[in-house]
Amino acid sequence: MAHVVNARKQCTVNPLKMSQPLGGALAFLGIENSMPLFHGSQGCTAFGMVLLVRHFRESIPLQTTAMNEATTILGGYENLEEAILTIHKKNTPALIGICSTGLTETKGDDGAGYMKLIRQRHPELADTALVYASTPDYKGCFQDGYAAACSAIIETMVPQGPGARRERLLNLLPGCHLTPGDVEAIKETAALFGCEMTALPDLSGSLDGHVADHFTPTSLGGTTQEAIAQLGAAQHTIAIGEHMRGPAELLQQRCGVPCTVLPRLTGLLPCDAFVALLAELSGKEVPQSLRRERSRLVDAMLDGHFFFGGQRIAIAAEPDLLIALGHFMAEMGATLHAAVTTSDAPGLAGLPMDQVLVGDLADFEQHAAGADLLVTHAHGRQAAQRLGVPLFRVGIPIFDRLGAAHAVHVGYRGTMTLLFALANMLLESHDTNAHRHGHPAPVQDTDNHARENLATC
Amino acid sequence: MHSATLDEVFQEPGCAKNQAKNATERKKGCTKALKPGAAAGGCAFDGAKIALQPVTDVVHLVHGPIACEGNSWDNRHAASSGPMLYRTGFTTDMGELDVIYGAEKRLFRAIAEAIAKYDPPAVFVYQTCIPALIGDDLEAVCKAATAKHGRPVIPIDAPGFAGSKNLGNKLAGEALLRYVIGTEEPEITTPYDLNLIGEYNLSGELWQVKPLFEAAGIRIAACISGDARYRDIASCHRSRANMLVCSKAMVNIARKMQERYGMPYFEGSFYGIGDMSDTLRQSAQLLVSQGAPDDLLERTAAVIQKEEQRAWARLEPYREHLAGKRVLLITGGVKSWSVVAALQEMGMVVIGTSVKKSTEEDKARILEIMGEQAHMFEELSPREMDRMLRDAQADIMLSGGRSQFVALKAKVPWLDINQERHHAYAGYDGMVNLVAQIHHTLSNPIWQQVREPAPWESSAKPAAEG
Incomplete structure (x- = not known):
């Protein structure tokens, strides 16, 4: 059991955290033909856009209400209205996803009221979904903003009341720690059981780095409006990550769709739970191909555990990504040497270590000293260099490596891929150290044969 | 926010855009x-x-x-x-x-x-x-x-x-x-001290030009703000002259230092061979006018001659590959015309350039270099850009990261020439780098492959073409 402790300081150094609106934007980018819009100063949008562009290596549609000092003080209604009308005229998106920012929240702009007024005044927007999420920068973190946007989509676009229940139609609410590749892998697994799965949002259709036939100024794919309207008719909702509990339960309240929140989908046991759930919901046997995948993962664990045993891993990530990776590392026999996250959240206390720190990458660097492997986003590169410890990049942003959107770390196969990648990294750093010293790496833990094996392989 | 400061900045007389305005327009600010x-x-x-x-x-x-x-x-x-x-x-x-x-x-x-x-x-x-x-x-x-x-x-x-x-x-x-400026005194000063204003040493560009100045005998006393130490900037008022690198960015520093300390400044560019030489020449002239010994001019001329010769010799092999290739250049301000000149030197045809951030002077210069057929875009929407690229009007687009994917998704070669780029294009070596990068990109074999439809997509394209 871990105590969640706040790093008590006034100056955040080397931020780990990103803000809520950016998480909200990511959720909106998973809706087909959508345009996220930050209600704030133009810089909020510019920074967010650059970050997402560098991570996904894709055009990122993201607009701004371009608030200035005067309009902020007078209230942002006119800017919001003008922005929506301009976007509607220029880009005709199916959805405009508005995220408030610290600026407009501090002023106290009444987002919900503004939306009503805009609807009243502009019947020409009837075919455009307008979704408003309250995502102040000074509260919460990236995953909170993402969840807030998902809840706002459900609240605004899913009709209330139980729909005509459709068997084998499932909803997937993937947390923001899942990549487009992850979402696709989950949907494919569901398909093996004859289940049709609607993901909200569905980044696998929009930010999966495909080449479209035509230029489009809005998102390149994602959950369709029709599919969103049908969320209430699903047999069941599966949410991945504790932060998706809110949207999942909202859907249950509104439409009576029962839900299961799986805290993670990385590791043998969580995958088993997921597959068992699919078997139960579909009433079908677990197909041969999946059994084979499971068997391969088991084999990978047998081959790989040598390299994890006794290794000290330091992780800095948003809560649900930390939970997924932390448990997996521990299950492979590694020790969680340090864990830093962005905000206190349900589930963190369950990590098998003494303390989880809510802090920044300077805290991480301090606590990670002595670790064998660092796991965090690309901003950890400076700490890794200074500590001389290899860095495994996870989460957002990863701007200095290719393929972030396609990394799959969920499901049997994804877990296996992750396991191999981590093991290879541990293996390599041991090899390098062994050669650098001219003799086998020192073995501190004498009964740990894995290390001795490492030094000689 | 001090409104007095804002007014001052808006009415900056050193700003070329402001110079073109009348008094009332200027008052409106920018x-x-x-x-x-x-x-x-x-x-x-x-x-x-x-x-x-x-x-x-x-x-x-x-x-x-x-x-x-x-x-x-x-x-x-x-x-x-x-x-x-x-x-x-x-x-x-x-x-x-x-x-x-x-x-x-x-x-x-x-x-x-x-x-x-x-x-x-x-x-x-x-x-x-x-x-x-x-x-x-x-x-x-x-x-x-x-x-x-x-x-x-x-x-x-x-x-x-x-x-x-x-x-x-x-x-x-x-x-x-x-x-900051003027709050400390430098340890040493020489008659050859020059400050650079508006050079940020992105991808180490400063280090590509600094040796050129040094070879001529000019000391870069301070750079605002590439690779700067606080102390350099605090004591940079004792230099003899300022060079303003990116004219739009911090002209106010140059002009006010002239007012306060009597330091003259000039605007120059490190992009393009001719521009780099002009910059060296002007730096030397300005320093000499401030009392540096005359022989600086000769040394500078010698450096220019040697470096230009070397650069041209290194560029020559690319000319046959690049001559006739059509470039769409989307960038801001001063870079437009400097890069245009360099590309033309390679025989490339610049089919259009953006002038969103350019001053009237910049535009006149572009017209002069590119002639009447020059397409100058104030604002080129991504959709319009995409259409131009898909119509194969350009062989390559040079732009900032923002429009990168418009080009790549249209399967058109693209090169980053804005601040996020990883290659340094300043100075003589920088221009060789740029041309080499253009060549690598243009001659990459992927273009042919990615443009071919999959075998099962029996589109109108005859097989003979491949």
Whole structure:
């Protein structure tokens, strides 16, 4: 059991955290033909856009209400209205996803009221979904903003009341720690059981780095409006990550769709739970191909555990990504040497270590000293260099490596891929150290044969 | 936000755009009202940070909620030859209670924490929208902190909602003028001391031009702000002249230093062979006019001759590959015409260029270089850009990262020539780099493959073509 402790300081150094609106934007980018819009100063949008562009290596549609000092003080209604009308005229998106920012929240702009007024005044927007999420920068973190946007989509676009229940139609609410590749892998697994799965949002259709036939100024794919309207008719909702509990339960309240929140989908046991759930919901046997995948993962664990045993891993990530990776590392026999996250959240206390720190990458660097492997986003590169410890990049942003959107770390196969990648990294750093010293790496833990094996392989 | 400072910056007489305006137009200032829903580009805070972040040895502390620093830190390639402190992100990460009760105390303590831990020669504190809105008195906190810690703690008052990135550049310049420049004395001075203003050493570009100056005998005493140390900038008022590198960014520094210290300045560019030579020549002339010995001119001429010859010899092999290739050039300001000239020297045809950030003078220059057939775009929408590329009007597009994917998705070669790029294009070697990169990109075999339809897509394309 871990105590969640706040790093008590006034100056955040080397931020780990990103803000809520950016998480909200990511959720909106998973809706087909959508345009996220930050209600704030133009810089909020510019920074967010650059970050997402560098991570996904894709055009990122993201607009701004371009608030200035005067309009902020007078209230942002006119800017919001003008922005929506301009976007509607220029880009005709199916959805405009508005995220408030610290600026407009501090002023106290009444987002919900503004939306009503805009609807009243502009019947020409009837075919455009307008979704408003309250995502102040000074509260919460990236995953909170993402969840807030998902809840706002459900609240605004899913009709209330139980729909005509459709068997084998499932909803997937993937947390923001899942990549487009992850979402696709989950949907494919569901398909093996004859289940049709609607993901909200569905980044696998929009930010999966495909080449479209035509230029489009809005998102390149994602959950369709029709599919969103049908969320209430699903047999069941599966949410991945504790932060998706809110949207999942909202859907249950509104439409009576029962839900299961799986805290993670990385590791043998969580995958088993997921597959068992699919078997139960579909009433079908677990197909041969999946059994084979499971068997391969088991084999990978047998081959790989040598390299994890006794290794000290330091992780800095948003809560649900930390939970997924932390448990997996521990299950492979590694020790969680340090864990830093962005905000206190349900589930963190369950990590098998003494303390989880809510802090920044300077805290991480301090606590990670002595670790064998660092796991965090690309901003950890400076700490890794200074500590001389290899860095495994996870989460957002990863701007200095290719393929972030396609990394799959969920499901049997994804877990296996992750396991191999981590093991290879541990293996390599041991090899390098062994050669650098001219003799086998020192073995501190004498009964740990894995290390001795490492030094000689 | 001091409105007096804003007015001053808006009416900057050194600004070429302002020179073209009459008195009433000038008074209106240059805050182009941004169009909600159709705006692009960074805010004033972004601009201030871009201009000052390359100062390598100070703490850059951002006073605001996590968005301002958390979403943006360590995202440019300004290089340092020494201290790495500038790549550390500092922010007060304001929370809800800070918004309600004010965050001056938090800021004051944050400054103390940063100084205690990192012992920098100075702290730059950046204002952002929320503390500006709730009335945190940045200047007062910095003043108190300066007194307490016995070292400069400098307010950079450029909250995002004050305006554009360009305005932020200028406000950063104002902060340097008010609090930094002239506050220390240099250890040594020579008659050959030149400052560079507006060069950020992105991807180490400064290091590609610095040796050229040195070869001629010109000392770069301070660079604002590429690879700079605080002390260099604080004492740069003793140099003999200023060179303004990116004319739009910090002309106010050059002009006010001229006013205050009698230091002349000129605007120059490091992009393109001819421009680089002009810059060296003008630097030497200006220094000589300020009392440097005459032989500087000869030495400079010798360097130019040698370097130009060397550069041309290195470029020659590319000419046969590049001659006749059509380029679409989307970039801002001064870079347009300097790069156009260089590409034309390779026999490439520039089919159009953006002039969004260019001054009238820039445009005249482009017209002069490109002739009447020059397409100058004020605003080229991504959709329009896409159409041009798909119609195969261009063989390659050179632009900033923003439009990268418009080109790539249209399966058209593309090269980054803005600040996020990884290659240095300044100076003679830089132009050779640029041309080499264009050649690598254009001659890459992937273009043929990715443009072919899959075998099962029996489109109209005859097989003979492949």
